[in-house]
Amino acid sequence: xxxxxxxxxxxxxxxxxxxxxxxxxxxxxxxxxxxxxxxxxxxxxxxxxxxxxxxxxxxxxxxxxxxxxxxxxxxxxxxxxxxxxxxxxxxxxxxxxxxxxxxxxxxxxxxxxxxxxxxxxxxxxxxxxxxxxxxxxxxxxxxxxxxxxxxxxxxxxxxxxxxxxxxxxxxxxxxxxxxxxxxxxxxxxxxxxxxxxxxxxxxxxxxxxxxxxxxxxxxxxxxxxxxxxxxxxxxxxxxxxxxxxxxxxxxxxxxxxxxxxxxxxxxxxxxxxxxxxxxxxxxxxxxxxxxxxxxxxxxxxxxxxxxxxxxxxxxxxxxxxxxxxxxxxxxxxxxxxxxxxxxxx
Amino acid sequence: xxxxxxxxxxxxxxxxxxxxxxxxxxxxxxxxxxxxxxxxxxxxxxxxxxxx
Amino acid sequence: xxxxxxxxxxxxxxxxxxxxxxxxxxxxxxxxxxxxxxxxxxxxxxxxxxxxxxxxxxxxxxxxxxxxxxxxxxxxxxxxxxxxxxxxxxxxxxxxxxxxxxxxxxxxxxxxxxxxxxxxxxxxxxxxxxxxxxxxxxxxxxxxxxxxxxxxxxxxxxxxxxxxxxxxxxxxxxxxxxxxxxxxxxxxxxxxxxxxxxxxxxxxxxxxxxxxxxxxxxxxxxxxxxxxxxxxxxxxxxxxxxxxxxxxxxxxxxxxxxxxxxxxxxxxxxxxxxxxxxxxxxxxxxxxxxxxxxxxxxxxxxxxxxxxxxxxxxxxxxxxxxx
Numbered sequence: 001x002x003x004x005x006x007x008x009x010x011x012x013x014x015x016x017x018x019x020x021x022x023x024x025x026x027x028x029x030x031x032x033x034x035x036x037x038x039x040x041x042x043x044x045x046x047x048x049x050x051x052x053x054x055x056x057x058x059x060x061x062x063x064x065x066x067x068x069x070x071x072x073x074x075x076x077x078x079x080x081x082x083x084x085x086x087x088x089x090x091x092x093x094x095x096x097x098x099x100x101x102x103x104x105x106x107x108x109x110x111x112x113x114x115x116x117x118x119x120x121x122x123x124x125x126x127x128x129x130x131x132x133x134x135x136x137x138x139x140x141x142x143x144x145x146x147x148x149x150x151x152x153x154x155x156x157x158x159x160x161x162x163x164x165x166x167x168x169x170x171x172x173x174x175x176x177x178x179x180x181x182x183x184x185x186x187x188x189x190x191x192x193x194x195x196x197x198x199x200x201x202x203x204x205x206x207x208x209x210x211x212x213x214x215x216x217x218x219x220x221x222x223x224x225x226x227x228x229x230x231x232x233x234x235x236x237x238x239x240x241x242x243x244x245x246x247x248x249x250x251x252x253x254x255x256x257x258x259x260x261x262x263x264x265x266x267x268x269x270x271x272x273x274x275x276x277x278x279x280x281x282x283x284x285x286x287x288x289x290x291x292x293x294x295x296x297x298x299x300x301x302x303x304x305x306x307x308x309x310x311x312x313x314x315x316x317x318x319x320x321x322x323x324x325x326x327x328x329x330x331x332x333x334x335x336x337x338x339x340x341x342x343x344x345x
Numbered sequence: 346x347x348x349x350x351x352x353x354x355x356x357x358x359x360x361x362x363x364x365x366x367x368x369x370x371x372x373x374x375x376x377x378x379x380x381x382x383x384x385x386x387x388x389x390x391x392x393x394x395x396x397x
Numbered sequence: 398x399x400x401x402x403x404x405x406x407x408x409x410x411x412x413x414x415x416x417x418x419x420x421x422x423x424x425x426x427x428x429x430x431x432x433x434x435x436x437x438x439x440x441x442x443x444x445x446x447x448x449x450x451x452x453x454x455x456x457x458x459x460x461x462x463x464x465x466x467x468x469x470x471x472x473x474x475x476x477x478x479x480x481x482x483x484x485x486x487x488x489x490x491x492x493x494x495x496x497x498x499x500x501x502x503x504x505x506x507x508x509x510x511x512x513x514x515x516x517x518x519x520x521x522x523x524x525x526x527x528x529x530x531x532x533x534x535x536x537x538x539x540x541x542x543x544x545x546x547x548x549x550x551x552x553x554x555x556x557x558x559x560x561x562x563x564x565x566x567x568x569x570x571x572x573x574x575x576x577x578x579x580x581x582x583x584x585x586x587x588x589x590x591x592x593x594x595x596x597x598x599x600x601x602x603x604x605x606x607x608x609x610x611x612x613x614x615x616x617x618x619x620x621x622x623x624x625x626x627x628x629x630x631x632x633x634x635x636x637x638x639x640x641x642x643x644x645x646x647x648x649x650x651x652x653x654x655x656x657x658x659x660x661x662x663x664x665x666x667x668x669x670x671x672x673x674x675x676x677x678x679x680x681x682x683x684x685x686x687x688x689x690x691x692x693x694x695x696x697x698x699x700x701x702x703x704x705x706x707x708x709x710x711x712x713x714x715x716x717x718x719x720x
Binding site: 030032033036055056064065140141150163210211234238239241242243244245247248249257259261270272273274275278279280325327329330331332333335336 | 427428429432433434435437455460490510513517518519601602605607608609610611613614615616627629630636637638639640664667668670671
Binding site: 346348349350351352353354355356357361362364392393394395 | 531587588592593594596597598599600639641642645646648649652653656678681682685717718719720
C-alpha cells in the first residue's frame with residue numbers, strides 16, 4: 001500500500017508507546033542463545049538481530065496447550081461453560097518471512113474465514129496486528145528463497161513489514177490493520193524509501209543465502225507410488241530417534257490432541273500439540289496402528305509437508321525456516337530428503 | 346527421591362518415608378503428628394500446583 | 398580426507414568385504430561438512446561416504462537398540478558412546494555376539510552453536526581438537542579457539558575419552574584430557590542453594606520444556622518400548638498438556654527412572670532444543686546413588702555388565718534411611 005521509513009531509535013520508542021494500549025509479543029532471549037516469542041514488558045527486551053526463534057510464531061496463534069471449555073457433571077445433566085473469551089488487542093512484532101508464510105498456511109488449515117473456522121485461532125488472529133521483520137543475515141540452515149513466493153524479505157501476510165537498511169528500517173504498510181497502526185502513530189514514520197529500494201536490498205540479502213534446494217515438481221514426484229513404497233523411507237527411519245523436536249518447532253505442523261484435566265466431577269477440556277512422530281499418534285482401539293513403525297511415521301511427515309498439504313491447500317507445507325534440520329539430534333535434513341527423493345523418481 | 350525433590354526446589358520437610366509396623370501404633374501416631382505440625386509450619390505447597 | 402576418515406572407511410570396507418558384518422553404522426556428512434548424520438552402510442559404495450571428525454557427536458549405539466536389526470553389524474563408538482554400549486548390553490537391548498564395537502578415542506566434540514558467532518559454520522573445512530585448544534579451518538581463515546569456546550559442555554570434563562568396551566580400537570589412545578569444567582562442583586553448588594533459589598532455577602528451565610521428548614529418545618537408559626509418558630491418558634497425575642507442573646512431573650519422573658543407570662553421556666542435554674540443563678538433574682542422582690550405595694562410576698568396563706543397577710537389586714546392607 002505505501003512505503004515509509006522509521007529510525008532505529010524511534011522503533012523502540014514506538015514499541016514502548018504501543019505497549020501502553022496493546023499486548024506486545026516479540027522475540028526475547030529467555031536463556032543464553034534461546035530465543036522465544038513472549039509477552040514483552042519493555043522494548044529493551046526485544047531482540048532485533050536474531051536469525052530464528054526456537055519455537056515459531058504458531059505458538060502464539062495456536063498455543064501448545066489451549067483450554068477449550070469447562071465442564072461439570074451434575075448427575076442428571078452435564079454443564080458446559082465457555083471460558084472467558086480473549087480480549088484486548090495484540091501486536092506480534094518481529095516475525096520473520098518464513099513464520100509469516102506459515103501463518104498464511106495455518107490460516108488455510110484453521111479455515112480463518114470459512115464455514116468451519118476454528119474460533120480459538122480466529123479470535124487471536126483477528127485481534128493481532130503482525131509486524132514482520134525481514135532477515136538481514138539469513139542463518140546457516142535457512143532455505144526460504146528456494147520456495148515459491150518466499151524470500152528473506154517476503155511480506156506474506158504481514159500487516160506491516162520492516163526491512164533493516166542503513167541506520168533505519170524500510171516500512172511497508174500492507175493492510176488496513178497496518179495502515180491504522182501507522183496513521184495512529186504517524187509521528188514516528190517518515191517518507192524516504194520506495195519499492196525499488198526494497199528490491200535492491202532484497203538482492204543484497206539473498207546473495208548471502210547459504211542453503212538452496214530445488215523443489216520443482218516435488219509434489220508430483222511424491223505422488224508416485226514407487227516413491228511412496230520405496231525402501232528409502234526405511235533407510236531414513238533408521239537414524240530417526242522418534243522424538244518430536246521437528247514437529248514442535250515446525251512453523252506449519254498443526255496436529256493436536258484433545259484431553260481433559262478433571263478432578264472429581266468437574267474439569268477443563270483442552271487441546272495440546274501432538275506429533276506424528278510419536279507411536280501412539282495413530283494408535284486406535286484394539287491396539288491397531290496404521291503407522292506401526294518409524295518408517296511409516298517418517299514418511300508421513302515428509303509426505304504431509306511436500307505432498308498432502310499441497311493436494312489439500314495448493315501450497316507446499318514447508319516454509320524453509322531450517323529449524324528442523326538444525327535442531328534434529330541426528331540432522332535428518334529435509335533439503336537432503338527432497339534431493340534424494342528426486343533421484344528416486 | 347527425597348534428595349531429588351529437594352534438589353528441584355521442594356521443601357524437604359514435605360516428603361516423609363518411614364517404616365512403621367502394624368504393631369507400632371504409637372510410632373504411627375507420633376509420625377502423623379510430626380508431619381502435620383511441620384506441614385502447618387510450611388503452609389500450603391505452591392510448587393506444581395498450576396495444573397488443573 | 399583426514400587420517401581418521403580413511404581408517405574408518407578402510408575398516409568398514411574390510412568388514413563388509415570379508416562378510417564379518419552386514420551393516421556398518423557410522424557417520425556421513427550432513428547439511429554441511431561441519432554437520433554429521435548417521436549412516437547405515439550395507440554396501441561398499443555407502444562405506445565410501447563414511448567420515449570421522451570432531452563433529453561426529455550423536456550416540457550411534459542408541460540407534461541400534463530398537464530391535465530392528467537381524468544382521469550382524471559393526472558400530473563406531475567414542476568413549477561416551479561405549480558406555481552406552483554397556484548400558485544397552487546390560488539392559489538386553491543389544492546382543493554382544495551380534496555387534497562388533499569399533500572404538501575411536503576422542504579429544505572432544507565441537508559444538509556448532511557455540512562457534513557459530515565466531516566462524517561461518519557453512520564454510521568449515523577442517524577442525525583439529527587438542528588438549529590446548531581447537532583450530533577451526535574455514536575457506537577463508539583459521540580460527541584458534543579455546544576448548545571452552547568450542548566444545549560441548551559435556552566434553553569439557555570428559556573422563557572417558559577412550560572406549561571402555563571395544564573389539565578393536567582405531568587410532569591412538571588419548572591420554573588424560575584437561576578438565577576445563579567441573580560438573581560435579583556445579584551440581585554441589587546448586588544443591589547448596591536455598592529452597593527458593595533452587596525452585597526458581599528449575600522452574601525457569603522447566604517452563605520452557607516443549608515436551609518433545611528428545612531427551613528421552615536420545616537417552617542411553619530409556620529403552621522402554623511403551624513409555625509411560627505416551628500413556629498419559631491412563632494417568633491422573635501427568636497430562637499431555639504443557640503446564641509447568643506437568644513439565645516438572647515429566648522431568649522428575651524421567652530422572653528417577655534412569656537413576657543408577659545413567660551413563661552420563663550428556664545426550665539429553667545436547668539434544669534439548671530449549672537448553673534445559675537436564676544433565677544437572679541426572680548427575681545429581683548419580684552422585685546420590687554413589688553416596689547411598691557406593692557404586693562409584695558405572696559402566697566403565699565390560700565387567701560392569703554383570704553389576705545390576707542399585708535400584709534393580711536388593712542387598713541386605715542397602716541403606717535404610719526410612720527406618
